Amino acid sequence: MxxxxxxxxxxxRTIDAVWKMESAKIVAGLTRMVRDVGLAEELAxxxxxxxxxxxxxxxxxxxxGAWLMAIAKRRAVDHIRRSARLERKHEQIAYELEQRPPxxxxxxxxxxxxxxxxxxxxxEERVALTLRLLGGLTAAEIARAFLAVEPVIVQRIAxxxxxxxxxxxxxxxxxxAELTERLSSVxxxxxxIFNEGYSATSGDDLMRPELCLEALRLGRLLAELAPHEAExxxxxxxxxxxxxxxxxxxxxxxxPVQLHEQNRGRWDRLLIRRxxxxxxxxxxAGGPPGPYMLxxxxxVCHAQAATAADTDWPRIASLYETLxxxxxxxxxxxxxxxxxxxxxGPVAGLAVADSLTxxxxxxxYHLLPSVRGDLxxxxxxxxxxxREFLRAASLTGNDAERAFLRRRADGIPAPKAxxxxxxxxxxxFLARDDLDGGTARSYGQTLRRLRLxxxxxxxxxxxxADQVAHVFRTAWGEAAAATWNRHRSAVRSFCTWASLDxxxxxxxxxxxxxxxxxxxxxxxxDALWNLPDVPLRELTLWRLLHESAAGVTTVLSLNVEDLxxxxxxxxxxxxxxxxxxxxxxxxPRLLAGRARGxxxxxxxxxxxxxxxxxxxxxxxxxxxxxxxxxxEYLFKRATILLDPAGHGYTLRQLxxxx
Amino acid sequence: xxxxxxxxxxxxxxxxxxxxxxxAKFVEELTAAGVLLATGGLEAGGVRVASSGDTxxxxxxxxxxxxxxxxxxxLVEVRSKEEAIEVTRRFRKIxxxxxxxxxxxxxx
Numbered sequence: 001m002x003x004x005x006x007x008x009x010x011x012x013r014t015i016d017a018v019w020k021m022e023s024a025k026i027v028a029g030l031t032r033m034v035r036d037v038g039l040a041e042e043l044a045x046x047x048x049x050x051x052x053x054x055x056x057x058x059x060x061x062x063x064x065g066a067w068l069m070a071i072a073k074r075r076a077v078d079h080i081r082r083s084a085r086l087e088r089k090h091e092q093i094a095y096e097l098e099q100r101p102p103x104x105x106x107x108x109x110x111x112x113x114x115x116x117x118x119x120x121x122x123x124e125e126r127v128a129l130t131l132r133l134l135g136g137l138t139a140a141e142i143a144r145a146f147l148a149v150e151p152v153i154v155q156r157i158a159x160x161x162x163x164x165x166x167x168x169x170x171x172x173x174x175x176x177a178e179l180t181e182r183l184s185s186v187x188x189x190x191x192x193i194f195n196e197g198y199s200a201t202s203g204d205d206l207m208r209p210e211l212c213l214e215a216l217r218l219g220r221l222l223a224e225l226a227p228h229e230a231e232x233x234x235x236x237x238x239x240x241x242x243x244x245x246x247x248x249x250x251x252x253x254x255x256p257v258q259l260h261e262q263n264r265g266r267w268d269r270l271l272i273r274r275x276x277x278x279x280x281x282x283x284x285a286g287g288p289p290g291p292y293m294l295x296x297x298x299x300v301c302h303a304q305a306a307t308a309a310d311t312d313w314p315r316i317a318s319l320y321e322t323l324x325x326x327x328x329x330x331x332x333x334x335x336x337x338x339x340x341x342x343x344x345g346p347v348a349g350l351a352v353a354d355s356l357t358x359x360x361x362x363x364x365y366h367l368l369p370s371v372r373g374d375l376x377x378x379x380x381x382x383x384x385x386x387r388e389f390l391r392a393a394s395l396t397g398n399d400a401e402r403a404f405l406r407r408r409a410d411g412i413p414a415p416k417a418x419x420x421x422x423x424x425x426x427x428x429f430l431a432r433d434d435l436d437g438g439t440a441r442s443y444g445q446t447l448r449r450l451r452l453x454x455x456x457x458x459x460x461x462x463x464x465a466d467q468v469a470h471v472f473r474t475a476w477g478e479a480a481a482a483t484w485n486r487h488r489s490a491v492r493s494f495c496t497w498a499s500l501d502x503x504x505x506x507x508x509x510x511x512x513x514x515x516x517x518x519x520x521x522x523x524x525x526d527a528l529w530n531l532p533d534v535p536l537r538e539l540t541l542w543r544l545l546h547e548s549a550a551g552v553t554t555v556l557s558l559n560v561e562d563l564x565x566x567x568x569x570x571x572x573x574x575x576x577x578x579x580x581x582x583x584x585x586x587x588p589r590l591l592a593g594r595a596r597g598x599x600x601x602x603x604x605x606x607x608x609x610x611x612x613x614x615x616x617x618x619x620x621x622x623x624x625x626x627x628x629x630x631x632e633y634l635f636k637r638a639t640i641l642l643d644p645a646g647h648g649y650t651l652r653q654l655x656x657x658x
Numbered sequence: 659x660x661x662x663x664x665x666x667x668x669x670x671x672x673x674x675x676x677x678x679x680x681x682a683k684f685v686e687e688l689t690a691a692g693v694l695l696a697t698g699g700l701e702a703g704g705v706r707v708a709s710s711g712d713t714x715x716x717x718x719x720x721x722x723x724x725x726x727x728x729x730x731x732x733l734v735e736v737r738s739k740e741e742a743i744e745v746t747r748r749f750r751k752i753x754x755x756x757x758x759x760x761x762x763x764x765x766x
Contacts, residue, residue, distance in 0.1 A: 020741065213735065213737070
């Protein structure tokens with residue numbers, strides 16, 4: 001028994017600590033019993049409430065976890081009895097449950113992890129539910145860690161539980177091919193939690209250590225539960241090794257310190273050793289290394305180097321090469337370039353970095369010019385390097401980083417003879433008083449893109465048609481012909497003004513095809529009406545759009561009170577929307593007795609942050625009007641397989657031809 | 659946050675089989691939960707190194723105040739002091755009479 005003189009606040013904190021240590025096991029055990037994670041959590045919460053009521057009086061029991069589990073189990077048995085009082089079968093289940101020892105099965109917690117990271121849930125719901133069920137965190141604690149407000153997290157958790165129940169996701173361990181896929185979802189969720197803590201994308205702190213710790217804890221737990229999965233140990237190794245550097249990652253005033261400048265004496269040797277051990281276990285588990293193992297292997301190389309100069313860069317470069325085949329993200333490829341530059345010299349690195357400049361995904365990624373600047377500087381191409389650092393500074397959103405990049409640029413002397421730069425030319429060109437506002441804005445967009453991609457300090461006389469063409473392909477290669485042509489004429493006008501050669505020489509004028517909405521052909525329409533599992537609301541909306549040929553906005557703005565079901569028409573604005581038998585069959589079911597309010601309702605009530613106009617709220621259910629964006633999204637998603645182009649159709653395409 | 663739990667020596671009989679088994683299970687559980695980072699037992703006595711001015715004195719144990727000596731340690735990573743206390747409470751339940759001290763670890 002704990003000291004009985006402990007103040008209630010002390011007991012409450014003890015209960016909180018016990019809860020965080022035990023809740024995953026309790027919720028997992030209950031989920032196996034009642035087969036509904038939402039209900040299981042409610043029952044577990046009931047047990048927690050009992051503890052809060054009783055422990056301040058009775059003291060903390062000797063085995064608090066077993067106490068909580070026993071109470072929760074009793075509630076579960078009661079619940080099953082109550083919900084099916086007359087069914088003998090349930091009575092039997094309840095009896096058997098009562099006889100079973102309160103301890104859960106060892107795999108229950110693992111099952112719970114698979115459940116809370118199930119692919120049927122959106123990522124942010126997986127994260128919230130995992131922290132809630134496996135970490136035992138309250139919604140308020142999760143909200144604080146993610147700088148969100150509590151109702152948003154509550155909503156996410158509720159929605160996740162609802163989705164799991166509706167999809168009837170079983171409380172089972174996946175096997176075979178499914179296991180790999182589901183496991184990688186669990187790993188991704190854990191690493192996402194870790195990264196949110198490690199690289200704090202928002203907020204003042206560069207790190208939120210409690211999230212890192214929670215992720216590490218989940219990872220270590222998973223490693224014990226699934227000891228034969230190499231990638232699990234790979235992820236744990238990666239996190240232990242990254243976390244080992246956390247104290248050295250920030251300087252005295254909170255500024256980031258780059259890996260090669262970190263004081264390695266401040267690296268946590270204990271975590272490094274744990275990382276190495278996890279890596280050994282990953283290798284023992286066998287199989288070809290996956291993305292987490294490869295990233296961990298790279299972290300191992302850094303951890304093994306006594307000084308930055310001792311780093312085994314050839315090995316890191318080859319690991320990045322393998323990784324970039326599994327995970328060809330722009331960031332991985334850029335890191336590959338860095339490693340090549342360190343291992344084999346700047347020429348090798350620059351070759352890969354240059355190949356990335358045409359990638360639209362990296363168009364505004366500040367680390368690309370920063371890395372290029374580095375490599376150019378080592379090659380002695382100082383003026384190009386200086387411009388790349390300045391360009392990187394103009395692209396970053398982080399103040400500390402911008403200051404750092406500016407310092408690097410300032411360290412390189414600017415050319416003596418003042419040159420007329422792209423930035424000055426753009427400024428003077430746009431300041432002319434013969435440009436009207438719209439044109440100036442439009443030209444401004446074009447020149448802004450050129451400046452961001454080529455650098456403000458580029459001497460105007462060195463600008464080539466090839467460079468312009470490269471920027472155009474990266475930025476607007478996929479854009480509509482009209483957009484391309486607009487930017488093209490801006491460049492042409494700029495050239496005339498600056499008496500330059502035609503910089504648009506590499507840019508073909510594109511043929512604009514008049515925007516025409518292709519309607520959906522009869523065979524596909526027929527397939528559409530027979531799609532399985534289409535919700536009633538969507539089916540009604542689509543039918544109505546097709547039969548009435550009315551605009552999407554008009555149809556979505558219809559209210560129940562405007563409908564004239566007998567005459568198959570509704571008043572809309574100044575006119576009428578009318579329909580035929582297909583819609584007429586569906587409408588009464590959709591209405592389900594409603595007399596007023598929007599005809600097409602959103603799935604949920606609007607959140608507290610957005611309050612729609614009263615006309616857009618259903619007075620009976622409190623739900624808002626279905627938005628165009630949502631309706632369009634659902635239609636696109638539903639028709640993605642019907643559309644030969646694979647994009648999915650738009651609602652406007654439902655309008656019949658002619 | 660990290661806590662170091664140190665346990666003082668007791669002059670009770672040598673631990674029996676049951677205690678060993680229970681301890682092994684306890685250590686395994688804590689490791690699985692990601693709580694236990696390191697643990698170990700310490701030799702009795704040891705070597706004392708003292709400095710005074712420029713003089714360093716090295717003395718071999720055992721020392722007279724054996725009861726105050728630390729016999730074992732566990733480094734745990736927990737979310738709160740209460741969690742550290744809870745872990746220590748469970749440990750004390752297994753080992754019986756005696757005393758442990760928990761202190762938060764700062765750094766590195």
